[in-house]
Amino acid sequence: MLEAQRQEINQIDTQLTALFERRLAIAKEIASQKYQQQLPLTDVTREHQVIKQQCAQLKDPQLAPYLTDWYRSTMLLTKQYQAHVIQKLQHHSSIK
Numbered sequence: 001m002l003e004a005q006r007q008e009i010n011q012i013d014t015q016l017t018a019l020f021e022r023r024l025a026i027a028k029e030i031a032s033q034k035y036q037q038q039l040p041l042t043d044v045t046r047e048h049q050v051i052k053q054q055c056a057q058l059k060d061p062q063l064a065p066y067l068t069d070w071y072r073s074t075m076l077l078t079k080q081y082q083a084h085v086i087q088k089l090q091h092h093s094s095i096k
């Protein structure tokens with residue numbers, strides 16, 4: 001009964017996983033630049049800009065609060081990953 005929709009969700013999730021991996025690969029590059037330039041992990045202005053830009057692209061504006069939460073959690077976990085990347089860079093530089 002739900003099979004067709006679930007198969008479609010599976011296909012969407014496969015695309016999301018690939019995009020997630022690409023997003024975090026770029027976030028890793030940003031993390032190493034932030035480490036080298038001693039910049040803070042969080043850029044609140046940029047975070048607001050991302051959410052505003054993406055919500056403006058929705059066809060259905062009623063989805064805005066959900067998309068906002070999606071991006072808030074995506075950016076939170078992105079920063080958790082970046083913190084991990086920076087910790088590793090700090091560790092490597094301390095044993096040189």
Ligand SMILES: O=C(O)C(=O)C[C@]1(C(=O)O)C=C[C@@H](O)C=C1
Binds near residue numbers: 030044075079
């Ligand atoms: O643009 C950056 O500076 C990033 O590190 C990426 C990102 C994001 O996930 O989009 C993450 C943390 C920042 O607070 C802002 C944006």
